[in-house]
Amino acid sequence: MRLPGSGGRALPFLAPLLGLLVFALALYVLDHALAGFHYHDLRRWVAAMPSWRLAIALLLTVGSYLALAGYDFLAFRYIRRVLPYPKILLAAFLGYAITNNTGGSFAFLAGGSIRYRLYAAWGVSGLEIAQIIAFGILTFWLGFLFLGSLLFLLAPLPLPVGWSLPLAPVPVLGGIFLLLLGLFIIWSGSLRRPLRISGWEIRPPSLGLALIQIGFSVLDWSLAATVLYVLLPHAPTLSWPVFLGLYLLAQLGAMVSQVPGGLGVLETLTVLLLKPFLPAAPVFGALLVFRGIYYLLPLALAALLLGGYELAAREKVVVLTQAVGRRVTDLAPPVFSLLVFVGGALLLFSGATPSVDGRMAWLREFLPLPVIELSHFLGSLTGLGLLVLARGLWERLDAAFFLTALLLGAGAVFSLLKGLDYEEAAILLGMLGLLLSCRKEFYRRASLLDETFTPGWIVAVGLVLLSATWLGLFSYRHVEYSADLWWRFTLHGDAPRFLRATVGLLIALLLIALARLLHPTRPVRQALTTDILEEAAGIVRQAPATKGYLALLGDKDLLFSTRRRAFLMYGVRGRSWVAMGDPVGEAGEFPELLWLFRDTCDRYGGWPVIHEAGLNYLHLYLDIGLLPLKFGEEARVGLGDFSLEGAARKNLRRSHGRAAKEGCRFEVRPAAAVEGLLPQLNAVSERWLEGKATREKGFSLGFFQEAYLKRFPLAVVTGGEGKILAFANVLPGGQQEELSIDLMRFRPRESPAGIMDFLLAELMLWGRGQGYRWFNLGMAPLAGLDFGPFSPTWNRVGAFI
Numbered sequence: 001m002r003l004p005g006s007g008g009r010a011l012p013f014l015a016p017l018l019g020l021l022v023f024a025l026a027l028y029v030l031d032h033a034l035a036g037f038h039y040h041d042l043r044r045w046v047a048a049m050p051s052w053r054l055a056i057a058l059l060l061t062v063g064s065y066l067a068l069a070g071y072d073f074l075a076f077r078y079i080r081r082v083l084p085y086p087k088i089l090l091a092a093f094l095g096y097a098i099t100n101n102t103g104g105s106f107a108f109l110a111g112g113s114i115r116y117r118l119y120a121a122w123g124v125s126g127l128e129i130a131q132i133i134a135f136g137i138l139t140f141w142l143g144f145l146f147l148g149s150l151l152f153l154l155a156p157l158p159l160p161v162g163w164s165l166p167l168a169p170v171p172v173l174g175g176i177f178l179l180l181l182g183l184f185i186i187w188s189g190s191l192r193r194p195l196r197i198s199g200w201e202i203r204p205p206s207l208g209l210a211l212i213q214i215g216f217s218v219l220d221w222s223l224a225a226t227v228l229y230v231l232l233p234h235a236p237t238l239s240w241p242v243f244l245g246l247y248l249l250a251q252l253g254a255m256v257s258q259v260p261g262g263l264g265v266l267e268t269l270t271v272l273l274l275k276p277f278l279p280a281a282p283v284f285g286a287l288l289v290f291r292g293i294y295y296l297l298p299l300a301l302a303a304l305l306l307g308g309y310e311l312a313a314r315e316k317v318v319v320l321t322q323a324v325g326r327r328v329t330d331l332a333p334p335v336f337s338l339l340v341f342v343g344g345a346l347l348l349f350s351g352a353t354p355s356v357d358g359r360m361a362w363l364r365e366f367l368p369l370p371v372i373e374l375s376h377f378l379g380s381l382t383g384l385g386l387l388v389l390a391r392g393l394w395e396r397l398d399a400a401f402f403l404t405a406l407l408l409g410a411g412a413v414f415s416l417l418k419g420l421d422y423e424e425a426a427i428l429l430g431m432l433g434l435l436l437s438c439r440k441e442f443y444r445r446a447s448l449l450d451e452t453f454t455p456g457w458i459v460a461v462g463l464v465l466l467s468a469t470w471l472g473l474f475s476y477r478h479v480e481y482s483a484d485l486w487w488r489f490t491l492h493g494d495a496p497r498f499l500r501a502t503v504g505l506l507i508a509l510l511l512i513a514l515a516r517l518l519h520p521t522r523p524v525r526q527a528l529t530t531d532i533l534e535e536a537a538g539i540v541r542q543a544p545a546t547k548g549y550l551a552l553l554g555d556k557d558l559l560f561s562t563r564r565r566a567f568l569m570y571g572v573r574g575r576s577w578v579a580m581g582d583p584v585g586e587a588g589e590f591p592e593l594l595w596l597f598r599d600t601c602d603r604y605g606g607w608p609v610i611h612e613a614g615l616n617y618l619h620l621y622l623d624i625g626l627l628p629l630k631f632g633e634e635a636r637v638g639l640g641d642f643s644l645e646g647a648a649r650k651n652l653r654r655s656h657g658r659a660a661k662e663g664c665r666f667e668v669r670p671a672a673a674v675e676g677l678l679p680q681l682n683a684v685s686e687r688w689l690e691g692k693a694t695r696e697k698g699f700s701l702g703f704f705q706e707a708y709l710k711r712f713p714l715a716v717v718t719g720g721e722g723k724i725l726a727f728a729n730v731l732p733g734g735q736q737e738e739l740s741i742d743l744m745r746f747r748p749r750e751s752p753a754g755i756m757d758f759l760l761a762e763l764m765l766w767g768r769g770q771g772y773r774w775f776n777l778g779m780a781p782l783a784g785l786d787f788g789p790f791s792p793t794w795n796r797v798g799a800f801i
Helices: 011-033 039-047 051-078 085-102 107-121 126-154 169-191 207-231 240-257 265-273 280-314 318-324 328-351 357-364 369-394 398-419 422-437 455-475 483-487 494-518 530-542 547-553 587-603 615-623 647-661 671-692 755-770 793-800
Strands: 195-197 200-202 557-560 566-573 576-580 607-611 632-638 665-669 714-718 724-732 738-746 774-781
Touching (some): 039 280, 051 085, 051 280, 085 107, 085 280, 207 280, 240 265, 265 280, 328 398, 328 422, 328 455, 357 369, 369 398, 369 494, 398 422, 530 557, 547 566, 647 755, 665 755, 738 755, 755 774
Antiparallel strands (some): 557 566, 566 576, 632 774, 665 714, 724 738
16 A cells, blocks of 8 residues: 655645635636625625526536436446446445535546445445546546537637637637547547557447447536526526536636636636626626535535434444445545535635624624624634634544534534524534534544645635635725724624634634644654563564564564554655554554554655555555555465365475475474574574575564564474474464464575475464464465556556566
8 A cells, every 4th residue: 555646845735826826816806807796786686596596406406416427327337347326326426526526627536535435345446446437537528528619619609808819719629629529539439449548558438338428428517507507697698508608618717727616716707708798796696606506515415415324324224224335434524524614614704794784683682792793703713613623524533523513513603693694503503413423433533733734725724714805805895994993893893803803813823833833743763672562562462463573573663553552563765654564453443543654654754655455454544545556465375174185285295295205394392492492593594595695684574583583483394313404483363363474494405395395384284283264475476466458557567477
């Protein structure tokens, strides 16, 4: 398991920073486009929107997401796999609900991890899931290319004054789109040759399937655009084809901007492109409703689905459990993280906009003005707290869960006290109820100050704060600024409250940054004292697997869980922090321990790697952001029915018989007897190293160390006069589960051929007699690698070797 490709330290900040700059520019342009309009104009227009428009928009949104699910349905036909459609629909909906709210230009990858977890739990291989995601991206763009080429070439788009550039760029775009679409049709219909990109082979879909792809994508794009179209006021000169072309242009600019969900950029471009047809205020109001219906509502439904599933599971509703699988609630952390992030943005936007006059007058009858002022200020700080805690929810912190629950409840109270915003309070309480239903998914015990905020997450918080600031300035642009505005406390003093809250948010951000800056870092290394090694040895002896004994070599650092019931052994080489095998100890400690390892790597700029990771804990490695890379398989022999009989064991039986005829004898010496054998063992080891012309290795292999060998029983093969010809230290797993060896040495010139086969066969027979279930022969490099046409280059090279 390894971290996905990483660049330099500055590179990860480049794309998010560029997106932030584009977003700031979009707000500046939008502010000029809305000059002459006030916040109340937008509010009145949204409130006056007919309910039938909202109902049609909701139905069209459902249709668009069903078309998106069709992307995955077609992908399963492409890979020739069968999966029940309800499962495909569930995975696609959850994935695209995340994608639409987080992604940039190639946003499908943002929801890819959601679909990966679900499809993998339903038996779909990693390679097939990668093909499904790639197929979805292709389908997404095919419909865009078809509609773009059709509308940009055939339908004249009346661009605003000043947008007409030389060479007629929109028709040129249409020509490029038509060319790309034509090449795809020729590729899938005539050439039929796989496309090779960076070692990957992409098989073209059949022509029939390609045409269906285009149809689904065109349907999706058309329905999504129509959602916004029905929300706009009637404009006699704005036909649906013209609007669709302008919508595609706006979406293209939003995707190129790399701003999550095209936030701000889509709104700005749409307002500018529709300027010849409609005033800016109603267009912007329609865009706000469109953002809520098409983007935020599906995200809320995804959270509702997860929370409802968890409650249903507690009530043992077996039908639902069997229909969607047990892995659904594993997706709760990212979904609720985004939902809570939206809740924080909601509180900040509410604090930046005027309150409803009638409600404030009614509220004054029950509450004194200081309570209203304080509630407004604390409500904005609560919104900032939810933005910060959303990152902790994403990383499954239990502290983030409890604090988020507290802040959601407090935010609902503040919403009522600051302006009787009962709609806002109901939304926050709904989030709280759904979050509480998934309590068990937030299990990590770690400090919030230890968490690393990614560049993308920092920029996302910046986007919300910048949006709230712009919204406040736009809402109170008619209020003349003066120095005494800061100290004006009145019932209708919304503008002063916004100014004070903004300063409070800046101070809170500064305190959070200082707290993280001054927080003491963890030590990178810990001296491996005898007591620590003995503590690790006690944990290893209880573990069913034997790989943990490598920790006792002392050549690796040990990272213990908080309760010190499990540990991870690792080494650092350059920027790679490589853990040797799965964690060792109580399985309940593993999630916290792996997150601790990931956080430590992030703190010191390291790349986490799990070497020889097992399948049992694959979901935990996916949780911390690692990707699987297969380079071999573990070889194990079942000891319950092991014998030397049968045709399959003919060669092993021959080697065993030859060594026995030459007088070789096998026995297992107890650990207490090893110290007296050390001189002979050292001589055997030196002869073996000389014969192999090599030196001692380490990390994933044992090496000759007296203190290490004295911990284990010893399997020895002796010849005449009791001379030790070969030996191996015996690693006994806990609960009689697994038996293995580590250090294997023999005298090359003095030992009969096949002596190690003799030792292994005798040791397996001995292990069977002792009641062990398995004999572990260790990693077989390059075993099990695929050589198929869709296998990555590494797999095909390894399989060829």
